[in-house]
Amino acid sequence: MAEKILLVEDEEKLARMVELELRYEGYEVGKANNGRTGLGMALSGEYALVLLDIMLPQMTGMEVLRRLRRESAIPVIMLTARDSVIDKVSGLDSGADDYITKPFAIEELLARIRAALRKQPAAPAVQKLTAGPLVMDVDRHEVTVNGQGVDLTKKEFDLLQHLLENKGRVLSREVLLDGVWGFDFVGETNSVDVYIRFLRSKIDESFGVKLIHTVRGVGYVIREE
Numbered sequence: 650m651a652e653k654i655l656l657v658e659d660e661e662k663l664a665r666m667v668e669l670e671l672r673y674e675g676y677e678v679g680k681a682n683n684g685r686t687g688l689g690m691a692l693s694g695e696y697a698l699v700l701l702d703i704m705l706p707q708m709t710g711m712e713v714l715r716r717l718r719r720e721s722a723i724p725v726i727m728l729t730a731r732d733s734v735i736d737k738v739s740g741l742d743s744g745a746d747d748y749i750t751k752p753f754a755i756e757e758l759l760a761r762i763r764a765a766l767r768k769q770p771a772a773p774a775v776q777k778l779t780a781g782p783l784v785m786d787v788d789r790h791e792v793t794v795n796g797q798g799v800d801l802t803k804k805e806f807d808l809l810q811h812l813l814e815n816k817g818r819v820l821s822r823e824v825l826l827d828g829v830w831g832f833d834f835v836g837e838t839n840s841v842d843v844y845i846r847f848l849r850s851k852i853d854e855s856f857g858v859k860l861i862h863t864v865r866g867v868g869y870v871i872r873e874e
Protein backbone atom coordinates (compact mmCIF):
# COMPACT_ATOMS: atom_id res chain seq x y z
CA MET A 650 0.00 0.00 0.00
CA ALA A 651 1.29 3.44 -0.90
CA GLU A 652 2.50 5.51 2.01
CA LYS A 653 0.73 8.81 2.43
CA ILE A 654 2.73 11.99 2.84
CA LEU A 655 1.35 15.29 4.06
CA LEU A 656 2.83 18.39 2.48
CA VAL A 657 2.23 21.62 4.39
CA GLU A 658 3.50 24.38 2.13
CA ASP A 659 1.99 27.71 1.07
CA GLU A 660 4.18 28.29 -1.97
CA GLU A 661 1.87 26.86 -4.58
CA LYS A 662 4.42 26.27 -7.32
CA LEU A 663 6.80 24.44 -5.01
CA ALA A 664 3.95 22.43 -3.49
CA ARG A 665 2.75 21.32 -6.93
CA MET A 666 6.24 20.34 -8.02
CA VAL A 667 6.89 18.30 -4.86
CA GLU A 668 3.47 16.69 -5.07
CA LEU A 669 4.07 15.56 -8.65
CA GLU A 670 7.46 14.11 -7.80
CA LEU A 671 6.12 12.27 -4.76
CA ARG A 672 3.23 10.81 -6.74
CA TYR A 673 5.66 9.76 -9.44
CA GLU A 674 7.64 7.92 -6.73
CA GLY A 675 4.48 6.08 -5.72
CA TYR A 676 3.50 8.00 -2.59
CA GLU A 677 0.02 9.32 -1.95
CA VAL A 678 0.02 13.02 -1.16
CA GLY A 679 -2.21 15.29 0.91
CA LYS A 680 -1.66 19.04 0.85
CA ALA A 681 -2.37 21.94 3.18
CA ASN A 682 -1.45 25.55 2.42
CA ASN A 683 -1.60 26.89 5.98
CA GLY A 684 -0.45 25.79 9.41
CA ARG A 685 -3.85 25.33 11.01
CA THR A 686 -5.20 22.99 8.32
CA GLY A 687 -1.85 21.21 8.20
CA LEU A 688 -1.92 20.48 11.93
CA GLY A 689 -5.43 19.04 11.71
CA MET A 690 -4.48 16.81 8.80
CA ALA A 691 -1.23 15.72 10.46
CA LEU A 692 -3.22 14.59 13.54
CA SER A 693 -5.72 12.62 11.45
CA GLY A 694 -3.59 9.46 11.64
CA GLU A 695 -3.81 9.05 7.86
CA TYR A 696 -0.25 10.06 7.09
CA ALA A 697 3.10 8.31 7.42
CA LEU A 698 5.19 11.49 7.29
CA VAL A 699 4.85 15.29 7.24
CA LEU A 700 6.83 17.76 5.12
CA LEU A 701 6.42 21.00 7.02
CA ASP A 702 7.33 24.46 5.78
CA ILE A 703 8.39 26.91 8.51
CA MET A 704 6.97 30.17 7.18
CA LEU A 705 3.25 29.47 6.92
CA PRO A 706 0.12 31.59 7.21
CA GLN A 707 -2.20 31.22 10.25
CA MET A 708 0.23 29.12 12.28
CA THR A 709 3.99 28.85 11.77
CA GLY A 710 5.62 25.52 11.06
CA MET A 711 7.34 25.67 14.46
CA GLU A 712 4.02 26.08 16.22
CA VAL A 713 2.49 23.26 14.16
CA LEU A 714 5.42 21.05 15.13
CA ARG A 715 5.18 21.91 18.84
CA ARG A 716 1.47 21.13 18.94
CA LEU A 717 1.84 18.03 16.81
CA ARG A 718 4.51 16.61 19.12
CA ARG A 719 2.15 16.74 22.13
CA GLU A 720 0.11 14.00 20.50
CA SER A 721 2.05 12.35 17.73
CA ALA A 722 5.41 10.81 16.93
CA ILE A 723 4.85 11.00 13.15
CA PRO A 724 8.13 11.74 11.30
CA VAL A 725 8.44 15.41 10.35
CA ILE A 726 10.89 16.92 7.88
CA MET A 727 11.04 20.72 8.08
CA LEU A 728 11.35 22.73 4.86
CA THR A 729 13.23 25.90 5.57
CA ALA A 730 13.84 28.79 3.21
CA ARG A 731 16.83 30.05 5.08
CA ASP A 732 19.92 28.12 5.86
CA SER A 733 19.67 29.41 9.39
CA VAL A 734 21.29 27.56 12.26
CA ILE A 735 18.63 28.87 14.64
CA ASP A 736 15.84 27.31 12.55
CA LYS A 737 17.58 23.98 12.39
CA VAL A 738 18.39 23.86 16.08
CA SER A 739 14.95 24.92 17.24
CA GLY A 740 13.32 22.62 14.67
CA LEU A 741 15.27 19.61 15.87
CA ASP A 742 14.75 20.66 19.51
CA SER A 743 11.02 20.80 18.91
CA GLY A 744 11.03 17.25 17.64
CA ALA A 745 11.60 17.48 13.89
CA ASP A 746 13.28 14.38 12.50
CA ASP A 747 15.15 16.22 9.80
CA TYR A 748 15.17 19.46 7.84
CA ILE A 749 15.98 20.45 4.29
CA THR A 750 16.86 23.89 3.02
CA LYS A 751 15.07 25.36 0.01
CA PRO A 752 15.83 25.25 -2.82
CA PHE A 753 16.50 21.52 -2.59
CA ALA A 754 17.10 18.80 -5.16
CA ILE A 755 14.12 16.48 -5.25
CA GLU A 756 16.44 13.45 -5.04
CA GLU A 757 17.74 14.71 -1.73
CA LEU A 758 14.23 15.19 -0.41
CA LEU A 759 13.27 11.67 -1.51
CA ALA A 760 16.34 10.22 0.19
CA ARG A 761 15.49 11.99 3.44
CA ILE A 762 11.89 10.82 3.24
CA ARG A 763 13.02 7.22 2.82
CA ALA A 764 15.45 7.56 5.73
CA ALA A 765 12.81 9.12 8.01
CA LEU A 766 10.29 6.41 7.15
CA ARG A 767 12.85 3.69 7.80
CA LYS A 768 13.61 5.04 11.27
CA GLN A 769 10.05 4.32 12.31
CA PRO A 770 9.92 1.44 14.77
CA ALA A 771 8.60 -1.64 13.03
CA ALA A 772 5.12 -2.65 14.07
CA PRO A 773 5.39 -5.54 16.54
CA ALA A 774 2.82 -7.47 14.56
CA VAL A 775 3.89 -10.61 12.70
CA GLN A 776 7.25 -11.87 13.88
CA LYS A 777 7.13 -15.12 11.94
CA LEU A 778 7.37 -14.94 8.18
CA THR A 779 6.76 -18.00 6.08
CA ALA A 780 6.93 -19.24 2.51
CA GLY A 781 5.92 -22.87 2.12
CA PRO A 782 8.32 -24.98 4.22
CA LEU A 783 10.43 -21.93 5.14
CA VAL A 784 9.85 -20.17 8.46
CA MET A 785 11.65 -17.04 9.62
CA ASP A 786 11.51 -16.11 13.29
CA VAL A 787 12.44 -12.43 13.14
CA ASP A 788 12.86 -11.94 16.90
CA ARG A 789 15.12 -14.95 17.34
CA HIS A 790 16.88 -14.34 14.04
CA GLU A 791 16.33 -17.93 12.98
CA VAL A 792 15.38 -19.49 9.69
CA THR A 793 14.25 -23.06 9.21
CA VAL A 794 13.21 -25.12 6.20
CA ASN A 795 11.13 -28.19 7.05
CA GLY A 796 12.16 -27.60 10.66
CA GLN A 797 15.90 -27.69 9.89
CA GLY A 798 17.99 -24.64 10.72
CA VAL A 799 19.61 -22.56 7.98
CA ASP A 800 22.75 -20.63 8.80
CA LEU A 801 22.55 -17.14 7.26
CA THR A 802 24.77 -14.08 7.50
CA LYS A 803 23.20 -10.79 8.58
CA LYS A 804 22.89 -9.48 5.00
CA GLU A 805 21.43 -12.75 3.74
CA PHE A 806 18.93 -12.69 6.58
CA ASP A 807 17.97 -9.07 5.86
CA LEU A 808 17.54 -9.76 2.16
CA LEU A 809 15.44 -12.86 2.84
CA GLN A 810 13.32 -10.94 5.35
CA HIS A 811 12.71 -8.22 2.77
CA LEU A 812 11.61 -10.77 0.19
CA LEU A 813 9.37 -12.56 2.70
CA GLU A 814 7.72 -9.34 3.84
CA ASN A 815 6.85 -8.78 0.20
CA LYS A 816 6.02 -12.40 -0.62
CA GLY A 817 4.51 -12.69 -4.09
CA ARG A 818 5.64 -9.21 -5.11
CA VAL A 819 8.46 -8.85 -7.58
CA LEU A 820 11.11 -6.50 -6.17
CA SER A 821 13.62 -4.76 -8.40
CA ARG A 822 17.32 -4.75 -7.59
CA GLU A 823 17.06 -1.05 -6.80
CA VAL A 824 14.25 -1.60 -4.31
CA LEU A 825 16.17 -4.43 -2.65
CA LEU A 826 19.36 -2.37 -2.51
CA ASP A 827 17.46 0.51 -1.00
CA GLY A 828 15.65 -1.68 1.50
CA VAL A 829 18.53 -3.91 2.57
CA TRP A 830 21.67 -1.85 2.05
CA GLY A 831 20.18 1.64 2.42
CA PHE A 832 19.91 4.50 -0.04
CA ASP A 833 23.44 5.68 0.72
CA PHE A 834 24.89 2.40 -0.46
CA VAL A 835 27.76 3.01 -2.87
CA GLY A 836 28.57 0.13 -5.13
CA GLU A 837 27.20 -2.18 -7.76
CA THR A 838 23.59 -3.28 -7.99
CA ASN A 839 24.92 -6.77 -8.67
CA SER A 840 25.47 -7.15 -4.91
CA VAL A 841 21.82 -8.14 -4.92
CA ASP A 842 22.45 -10.89 -7.49
CA VAL A 843 25.41 -12.15 -5.50
CA TYR A 844 23.39 -12.42 -2.28
CA ILE A 845 20.46 -13.98 -4.10
CA ARG A 846 22.87 -16.68 -5.27
CA PHE A 847 23.99 -17.27 -1.67
CA LEU A 848 20.38 -17.59 -0.53
CA ARG A 849 19.51 -19.94 -3.39
CA SER A 850 22.43 -22.15 -2.57
CA LYS A 851 21.60 -22.29 1.16
CA ILE A 852 17.85 -22.67 0.75
CA ASP A 853 16.56 -23.77 -2.65
CA GLU A 854 19.48 -26.01 -3.56
CA SER A 855 20.18 -27.40 -0.09
CA PHE A 856 16.57 -28.35 0.54
CA GLY A 857 15.43 -29.11 -3.00
CA VAL A 858 12.75 -26.42 -2.95
CA LYS A 859 11.93 -23.61 -5.39
CA LEU A 860 11.12 -20.45 -3.47
CA ILE A 861 13.33 -17.69 -4.86
CA HIS A 862 12.39 -16.81 -8.41
CA THR A 863 14.04 -14.51 -10.94
CA VAL A 864 11.75 -12.39 -13.08
CA ARG A 865 13.96 -11.56 -16.01
CA GLY A 866 14.52 -7.85 -16.51
CA VAL A 867 12.48 -7.01 -13.42
CA GLY A 868 13.91 -8.50 -10.24
CA TYR A 869 13.27 -11.20 -7.65
CA VAL A 870 10.30 -12.65 -5.83
CA ILE A 871 9.61 -15.31 -3.21
CA ARG A 872 6.71 -17.56 -4.09
CA GLU A 873 5.35 -20.58 -2.35
CA GLU A 874 5.56 -23.71 -4.43
Ligand code: CA
Nearest residue numbers: 659702704705
Ligand atom coordinates in the same frame (compact mmCIF):
# COMPACT_ATOMS: atom_id res chain seq x y z
CA1 CA B 1 6.24 29.41 3.16
